[in-house]
Amino acid sequence: MALDSAGDTSLLLDGEDVPPVLELNGAGRSPFLLTCDHYGRAIPRALGDLGLPASELERHIAWDVGIAGVASALSKHLDAHLIAQRYSRLVIDCNRPPAAPSSIPRISEATVIPGNEGLAGEVIEARRAAIFEPYHRRIAEVIDQRLRDLVPTVLVSLHSFTPVYAGIARPWHIGTLYHRDTNLPTLLLKLLRAETDLVVGDNEPYAVSDETDYTIPLHGEARGLMNTGIEIRQDLIADPAGERQWADRLARIFGEIEVMLRAQRLLPG
Numbered sequence: 001m002a003l004d005s006a007g008d009t010s011l012l013l014d015g016e017d018v019p020p021v022l023e024l025n026g027a028g029r030s031p032f033l034l035t036c037d038h039y040g041r042a043i044p045r046a047l048g049d050l051g052l053p054a055s056e057l058e059r060h061i062a063w064d065v066g067i068a069g070v071a072s073a074l075s076k077h078l079d080a081h082l083i084a085q086r087y088s089r090l091v092i093d094c095n096r097p098p099a100a101p102s103s104i105p106r107i108s109e110a111t112v113i114p115g116n117e118g119l120a121g122e123v124i125e126a127r128r129a130a131i132f133e134p135y136h137r138r139i140a141e142v143i144d145q146r147l148r149d150l151v152p153t154v155l156v157s158l159h160s161f162t163p164v165y166a167g168i169a170r171p172w173h174i175g176t177l178y179h180r181d182t183n184l185p186t187l188l189l190k191l192l193r194a195e196t197d198l199v200v201g202d203n204e205p206y207a208v209s210d211e212t213d214y215t216i217p218l219h220g221e222a223r224g225l226m227n228t229g230i231e232i233r234q235d236l237i238a239d240p241a242g243e244r245q246w247a248d249r250l251a252r253i254f255g256e257i258e259v260m261l262r263a264q265r266l267l268p269g
């Protein structure tokens with residue numbers, strides 16, 4: 001069956017399902033454009049629970065625990081536009097190329113996802129059309145509009161990571177993820193390392209690549225925007241107090257970065 005790639009969501013989402021894209025502070029004046037690929041853990045009603053118990057749908061395999069609170073508060077503190085995605089990465093991962101096997105994972109960490117077994121092509125296409133495409137189309141539209149309006153844009157992609165993955169503990173409190181941008185990640189690493197209480201990962205626990213990422217390569221690198229990803233360890237933002245502290249800290253750091261970018265003429269003064 002052919003689907004309207006312009007966004008016919010009727011085969012997957014109905015009136016009871018939330019829209020995939022959530023935006024905050026769309027009139028924000030900050031040069032930082034915040035994205036959050038794994039903000040939510042909603043599942044379209046038509047997909048039930050994907051065959052998983054609630055305990056699996058609450059942990060990191062379903063979403064980036066804690067990042068929603070950090071991203072929302074950071075958007076407010078920085079006066080920055082946030083574009084976020086409400087559906088679980090188990091339905092479709094909005095930070096994977098659509099052709100990657102992990103786009104709709106059959107296994108995540110050690111959990112088999114029964115609802116993702118043996119999917120027909122049109123079922124996969126319906127998830128893309130309903131969730132993945134509207135999210136990325138909206139990010140592209142916002143960047144287009146900012147370019148037309150001569151509004152400077154620095155892409156910051158927000159994530160969180162589980163403290164223990166496949167039995168291995170991760171020592172970092174926060175990590176930067178980057179690939180082709182040589183300006184912003186350098187400044188961010190410098191300022192994060194100046195926070196003496198932090199263990200900072202330089203492209204740890206993940207680095208950006210064209211095979212394992214989508215948002216930064218497509219919307220940041222391919223468009224020549226300064227960009228970075230951020231990964232915060234989930235146990236540090238597991239409650240509202242932690243989310244608030246990290247949003248406050250990142251707002252202070254990105255405020256300093258904005259001043260530095262202007263001083264370096266990487267942003268208009």
Ligand SMILES: [Zn+2]
Pocket residue numbers: 037038064158159160
């Ligand atoms: Zn993530």
